[in-house]
Amino acid sequence: MSRDVLLFAAVFLACTVESVEAVTIVLAAGLTRGWRSALAGTGVALLALAAIVATLGPALTVLPIDVLRFVVGGLLLIFGLQWLRKAILRAGGFKPLHDEEAIFAAELAAARAAGRPPQGIDAYGFVISFKGVLLEGLEVAFIAVTFGSNQHNVGLAAVAAGVAVAMVAAAGVAARKPLSRIPENTLKFSVGVMLTAFGTFWGAEGAGADWPAGDAALLALIAFTLVIALGLVRLLRRERDRQPAAAQSPVSAA
Amino acid sequence: MKRRVRALGAFIYEFVVGDDPRIAVVVVATLGLTVALAHADVAAWWVLPLAVAVVLSASVLRETRR
Numbered sequence: 001m002s003r004d005v006l007l008f009a010a011v012f013l014a015c016t017v018e019s020v021e022a023v024t025i026v027l028a029a030g031l032t033r034g035w036r037s038a039l040a041g042t043g044v045a046l047l048a049l050a051a052i053v054a055t056l057g058p059a060l061t062v063l064p065i066d067v068l069r070f071v072v073g074g075l076l077l078i079f080g081l082q083w084l085r086k087a088i089l090r091a092g093g094f095k096p097l098h099d100e101e102a103i104f105a106a107e108l109a110a111a112r113a114a115g116r117p118p119q120g121i122d123a124y125g126f127v128i129s130f131k132g133v134l135l136e137g138l139e140v141a142f143i144a145v146t147f148g149s150n151q152h153n154v155g156l157a158a159v160a161a162g163v164a165v166a167m168v169a170a171a172g173v174a175a176r177k178p179l180s181r182i183p184e185n186t187l188k189f190s191v192g193v194m195l196t197a198f199g200t201f202w203g204a205e206g207a208g209a210d211w212p213a214g215d216a217a218l219l220a221l222i223a224f225t226l227v228i229a230l231g232l233v234r235l236l237r238r239e240r241d242r243q244p245a246a247a248q249s250p251v252s253a254a
Numbered sequence: 255m256k257r258r259v260r261a262l263g264a265f266i267y268e269f270v271v272g273d274d275p276r277i278a279v280v281v282v283a284t285l286g287l288t289v290a291l292a293h294a295d296v297a298a299w300w301v302l303p304l305a306v307a308v309v310l311s312a313s314v315l316r317e318t319r320r
Binding site for chain 1 (some may be wrong): 255270271272273274275278281285288289291292293297298299301302303306307308309310311313314315317318
């Protein structure tokens with residue numbers, strides 16, 4: 001039960017973060033190049049993502065559970081550590097924060113510079129939306145498939161992903177501007193912690209280790225990873241404060 | 255064709271391994287150690303959490319000293 005709640009939370013949060021980034025790109029393309037092309041690109045990308053999840057999800061559940069946990073746990077751990085590393089560097093001030101307003105402005109400028117959109121489907125608007133949704137969505141598909149198949153609950157992972165995408169898309173349509181009020185950097189930090197904790201848990205289980213306290217160890221791992229990550233952020237902030245102002249990199253758009 | 259395969263390989267590498275390949279190397283080595291200990295009937299659950307703490311700290315601190 002608690003694993004299902006954590007599965008839902010992890011996939012939902014990851015999906016929300018990536019959806020915000022995708023919505024920013026689609027909004028910029030739609031506002032400058034026309035909504036028809038932007039929405040067509042989005043639709044095709046979503047179909048491609050659905051096909052990836054529908055193909056890989058059931059295929060993975062056929063594997064023996066220990067093999068699945070070993071391979072997927074390892075992959076998730078590598079992926080989660082990279083995600084968490086970036087989030088810690090951002091929170092510590094050593095990497096620019098992700099700024100949706102700045103990304104939106106850059107996308108708008110690039111779309112306007114591409115010239116006047118033609119009648120009908122505009123290739124630029126289509127491709128920009130397609131690439132944005134597909135690339136941002138691949139991380140979500142990877143997380144949903146690995147989490148879902150590892151717990152034999154791809155359906156729940158898909159529901160979590162769908163709810164997040166629908167909520168962010170609705171907010172984007174309503175606001176018609178980048179969703180900069182969503183605390184994206186904090187969400188990314190939380191997702192990094194969860195991916196790392198799940199990867200550690202499944203990787204060790206798949207390798208044949210037994211966790212003391214069984215499933216409860218997952219909660220302990222989340223707390224453990226969070227404490228390390230917050231400790232590193234604190235250390236980095238102190239380090240940054242000690243550095244001369246000229247050596248500090250500006251915190252701006254990523 | 256060759257260029258596309260290379261681009262796909264580069265994308266997958268960037269997607270999974272990312273900025274610091276040492277993280278992937280340490281995770282793979284630690285998983286191997288966990289398998290070896292578990293098969294020798296030695297408690298092995300602590301290996302991965304320890305590796306996470308060490309490799310994450312080392313990777314982050316290395317970046318700040320660049």
